[in-house]
Amino acid sequence: MGDLSPAIPLRGLRGAIKWYYQTAADVANYAVVYNQERRAWTLRGGVVAGNAFTLQQRPLLFVAYVKGGAALTWPIVDFTITDGRLSANLGPPAKES
Numbered sequence: 001m002g003d004l005s006p007a008i009p010l011r012g013l014r015g016a017i018k019w020y021y022q023t024a025a026d027v028a029n030y031a032v033v034y035n036q037e038r039r040a041w042t043l044r045g046g047v048v049a050g051n052a053f054t055l056q057q058r059p060l061l062f063v064a065y066v067k068g069g070a071a072l073t074w075p076i077v078d079f080t081i082t083d084g085r086l087s088a089n090l091g092p093p094a095k096e097s
Contacts, residue, residue, distance in 0.1 A: 009033045010072070015045065015064045017076065017086075019057040025050035027086060032064060032074065041074055041090035047081050055081075062090060 015027040030045030043062055060076040072093060079088035 010064060012064050012066065015062060017050075017055065017079075018061045018063055019054050019059075022054055023051075024054035024057070024060060025081075025086070027062070030064065030086075032062075032072075032090070041092065043074070043076075043079075043086065043088040043090055045086045047084050047086050050081070061094065062088065 010032040012030055013028060015030045016023050017025040017027060026048040027043075027045040028048045030043060032041060032043050034041050060079075062074045062076055064072045064074075066072060074093050075091035077089040077091055079086060081087075
C-alpha cells in the first residue's frame with residue numbers, strides 16, 4: 001500500500017464513510033491505527049454529518065482524504081457512533097486512489 005506504514009498512525013482532518021458512491025457520514029479529526037498484536041486496524045474520529053439510513057447499509061468504506069487529492073480506503077467491519085464520536089474496526093486497506 002505505497003508509503004502507508006502500519007507502525008505509524010494516520011491522522012487527518014477530513015474523511016468520509018461511503019456506501020458505494022453515497023456519503024453516509026463526514027468524519028473529522030480522525031486517526032487510523034494498526035494494532036500489531038491484534039493485527040487489526042481501528043478508526044476514531046468525530047462525525048460531522050451523517051445519514052442514518054445510509055449508515056445502516058453494507059458494505060461501508062472509510063475514505064481518508066490525503067494530500068494531493070489521493071484517498072486511502074478501508075472496509076468497515078463494525079462501528080459505533082456515540083455522542084458524535086466514531087469508533088470503528090476496519091479491514092485491511094483496500095486501495096489507494
